[in-house]
Amino acid sequence: MRHDLMRVVALIVAAGRGTRAGQGLPKQYRPVGGVSLLRRGLDVFSSHPRIDHVLTIIHEDDSDLYENAIEGCAGLLPVAFGGTTRQASVLAGLEALRDIRPTHVLIHDGARPFVSPALIDRVLNALQDHAAALPSLPVSDTLRRSEGNIAGETVDRTGLVRAQTPQGFNFDAIIEAHRAADSDLFTDDIAVAAAAGIKAVLVAGAEENFKVTEPQDFDRAEQFLAVRTETRTGSGFDVHRFCDGDKVTLCGIAIPHTHALLGHSDADVALHAVTDALLGAIGEGDIGVHFPPSDPQWKGAPSRLFLEHAVTLLKSKQGQLNNIDLTIICEAPKITPHREQLRGSLADILGVVIDRVSVKATTTEGLGFTGRGEGIAAQAIATVSFPTTERS
Numbered sequence: 001m002r003h004d005l006m007r008v009v010a011l012i013v014a015a016g017r018g019t020r021a022g023q024g025l026p027k028q029y030r031p032v033g034g035v036s037l038l039r040r041g042l043d044v045f046s047s048h049p050r051i052d053h054v055l056t057i058i059h060e061d062d063s064d065l066y067e068n069a070i071e072g073c074a075g076l077l078p079v080a081f082g083g084t085t086r087q088a089s090v091l092a093g094l095e096a097l098r099d100i101r102p103t104h105v106l107i108h109d110g111a112r113p114f115v116s117p118a119l120i121d122r123v124l125n126a127l128q129d130h131a132a133a134l135p136s137l138p139v140s141d142t143l144r145r146s147e148g149n150i151a152g153e154t155v156d157r158t159g160l161v162r163a164q165t166p167q168g169f170n171f172d173a174i175i176e177a178h179r180a181a182d183s184d185l186f187t188d189d190i191a192v193a194a195a196a197g198i199k200a201v202l203v204a205g206a207e208e209n210f211k212v213t214e215p216q217d218f219d220r221a222e223q224f225l226a227v228r229t230e231t232r233t234g235s236g237f238d239v240h241r242f243c244d245g246d247k248v249t250l251c252g253i254a255i256p257h258t259h260a261l262l263g264h265s266d267a268d269v270a271l272h273a274v275t276d277a278l279l280g281a282i283g284e285g286d287i288g289v290h291f292p293p294s295d296p297q298w299k300g301a302p303s304r305l306f307l308e309h310a311v312t313l314l315k316s317k318q319g320q321l322n323n324i325d326l327t328i329i330c331e332a333p334k335i336t337p338h339r340e341q342l343r344g345s346l347a348d349i350l351g352v353v354i355d356r357v358s359v360k361a362t363t364t365e366g367l368g369f370t371g372r373g374e375g376i377a378a379q380a381i382a383t384v385s386f387p388t389t390e391r392s
C-alpha cells in the first residue's frame with residue numbers, strides 16, 4: 001500500500017489508574033522535565049506527517065487532567081473513555097473510529113513518552129506489506145526462573161524479544177480481532193491479533209522508547225531528558241529617554257518619578273530588555289519584529305504583552321526558561337526599594353518561581369546619558385533549556 005493511500009490514526013492508551021509511581025496522580029499525567037508523559041507522546045504523534053489523527057483513550061475521571069495536559073496541542077480528536085481493562089479501553093477507542101474508517105491504527109502506551117518519529121516510520125513502512133507490525137528489542141540479559149529468592153533454571157532466550165508500542169495494524173483486522181476476543185486478559189494488542197490468526201512482522205524498537213512504570217523509571221526518564229537537553233542564552237539591551245510625566249513603568253510596576261519614559265508602548269525599558277533576551281535565546285529576532293513600532297495597535301500597550309508573547313514562543317518550541325538576570329541602569333528613581341516588587345512582577349509575567357528571576361540596579365557614577373539623568377537603560381540575560389536538536 002502506498003503512503004498516500006494510508007489513512008492512519010494513532011490511538012494513545014491513557015486510561016490506566018496506575019499510581020504506584022507516586023504523587024497520587026495516574027502516572028501518564030505526571031511530568032518528566034516539566035511535561036507530562038502523555039503530552040510528550042501526543043506531541044510526537046500529532047506532529048508526525050504520516051499520522052492523520054490522534055485519538056486518546058482516557059479514564060472518565062481524568063477529563064480535567066487531560067484538558068490540562070493537552071493545552072495548546074493541535075490536531076487531537078475528541079477523547080474516547082476507556083473501560084475496566086486495557087483491552088476494553090482499546091476496543092472503545094477502535095469503536096470510536098468507525099466513522100473515520102482509517103486504513104491503519106497505531107496503538108501506543110501513554111506511558112512511553114520517548115517514541116521517535118523514526119520508530120513510527122518503521123512501523124508504518126512495515127504496514128505497507130503486513131497486517132500487523134511490532135517494534136521489538138532483543139533480550140540481552142540471561143533469563144532465569146526464580147524459585148522464591150533462589151535462582152532457578154535458565155530460560156532459553158533464543159527467539160525471545162521484548163515487545164514495545166506503537167503496535168501497528170490494519171484497522172479492519174484489529175477491530176474484528178478485538179470484537180472476537182474471548183478473553184480480556186491479553187496484555188497487548190499483538191496478543192489480541194495473534195488470537196485471531198493475524199501475524200505481526202517485527203521491526204526494530206528503541207531502548208529510549210521505554211515504558212515508565214516504577215518510581216525509578218521516572219528517574220531514568222529525567223536522566224534521559226537531561227542528556228538530551230541543551231542550554232541556550234540570549235541577551236537584551238534597551239534604552240528609553242525621559243520625558244514629562246510623574247511615573248515610570250518598570251517590570252509592569254508604576255514607580256513615581258519626576259519624569260516619565262518616552263516610547264510608543266508603555267516604554268517599560270526593563271521588560272523590553274527581558275523580552276529581547278528571551279527572543280534572542282530562541283532565535284526569534286527582536287521585539288520590533290514581533291511588535292513593529294509603526295503598528296498603531298501597540299501604542300500605549302502594556303509591555304507585558306510582548307514578554308508573554310515571547311514566553312508563548314518559547315513554549316511552542318518546547319523550551320523552558322531557566323533564569324533571567326536583569327540590570328536596570330539609572331541614577332534615579334532609586335530601584336532598590338522597589339526591587340522585590342519588580343522581581344515578583346517579572347516572575348509572574350514569565351510564569352516561573354521567583355528564584356529564577358534576578359533584578360539588579362546600578363548607576364553609571366554620573367557618567368554618560370544615564371549619569372546625566374537623560375533616561376534609563378536596561379540589560380538582561382536569559383537562559384533557556386531545549387531538547388537537543390541537530391547542530392548542522
Ligand code: MG
Nearest residue numbers: 238239269272
Ligand atoms: Mg524599548
